Amino acid sequence: MKVKILQWHAVASWTWDAQDETCGICRMAFDGCCPDCKLPGDDCPLIWGACNHAFHLHCILKWVNSQTSQAHCPMCRREWQFKE
Amino acid sequence: MAAVNGYQGNTPADPPASNGSKQPAAPTKTVDSQSVLKRLQSELMGLMMGGGPGISAFPEEDNIFCWKGTITGSKDTVFEGTEYRLSLSFSNDYPFKPPKVKFETCCFHPNVDVYGNICLDILQDKWSSAYDVRTILLSIQSLLGEPNISSPLNTQAAQLWSNQEEYRKMVEKLYKPPSA
Numbered sequence: 059m060k061v062k063i064l065q066w067h068a069v070a071s072w073t074w075d076a077q078d079e080t081c082g083i084c085r086m087a088f089d090g091c092c093p094d095c096k097l098p099g100d101d102c103p104l105i106w107g108a109c110n111h112a113f114h115l116h117c118i119l120k121w122v123n124s125q126t127s128q129a130h131c132p133m134c135r136r137e138w139q140f141k142e
Numbered sequence: 143m144a145a146v147n148g149y150q151g152n153t154p155a156d157p158p159a160s161n162g163s164k165q166p167a168a169p170t171k172t173v174d175s176q177s178v179l180k181r182l183q184s185e186l187m188g189l190m191m192g193g194g195p196g197i198s199a200f201p202e203e204d205n206i207f208c209w210k211g212t213i214t215g216s217k218d219t220v221f222e223g224t225e226y227r228l229s230l231s232f233s234n235d236y237p238f239k240p241p242k243v244k245f246e247t248c249c250f251h252p253n254v255d256v257y258g259n260i261c262l263d264i265l266q267d268k269w270s271s272a273y274d275v276r277t278i279l280l281s282i283q284s285l286l287g288e289p290n291i292s293s294p295l296n297t298q299a300a301q302l303w304s305n306q307e308e309y310r311k312m313v314e315k316l317y318k319p320p321s322a
């Protein structure tokens with residue numbers, strides 16, 4: 059028997075590889091995007107700190123920039139450093 | 143629900159149009175206040191699903207940037223059986239800056255002044271964007287039973303704290319239930 063595929067329709071799903079489901083800063087789902095973005099995905103990436111807490115990149119940048127002195131991780135208060 | 147947590151669930155690939163009709167409805171709002179709005183809406187949702195024992199909060203009529211909260215004094219403290227109303231006012235920088243929180247009910251406490259101002263580190267230099275209305279109210283509730291005596295706003299209360307029996311009498315004497 060010979061099967062000839064005339065047309066096919068692929069569906070894929072993706073998810074960020076984070077342990078939490080929501081960003082501790084904006085409370086939006088990691089699989090969504092930060093409140094300033096319209097579309098989830100590479101344009102609104104997640105970023106991890108040295109302490110292993112994850113946030114939307116845009117959210118943690120806002121937090122770091124809003125601090126007058128050394129910024130701390132919003133979750134654990136350790137000095138905020140981006141994970142290498 | 144969909145308007146608040148548009149992407150929650152297993153369908154991150156959904157087009158943003160499914161995010162509800164809320165977005166085009168407020169074209170005059172800046173991006174900033176829009177994101178504060180989203181965060182406060184999701185906090186409200188969480189609080190309505192169950193905030194925790196002895197605390198509650200709700201936005202004032204037609205202004206989600208101003209909330210009224212209530213906390214009850216914890217069991218086995220001199221504040222047991224009392225209830226306090228507080229006001230919380232959020233800026234466009236929330237949650238990057240803390241809200242302004244004040245007691246509206248008179249509260250005889252070492253770290254609360256006569257105007258209802260509260261001296262609590264997490265509402266000032268120890269603020270973190272991971273705090274929310276629920277954790278603020280829980281922190282104030284535990285501050286009631288565990289005051290910081292070394293830097294009091296109300297020195298009379300700080301001095302009386304060591305005498306818990308007399309302190310309780312003072313709390314009862316000055317207490318006015320918030321419903322009035």
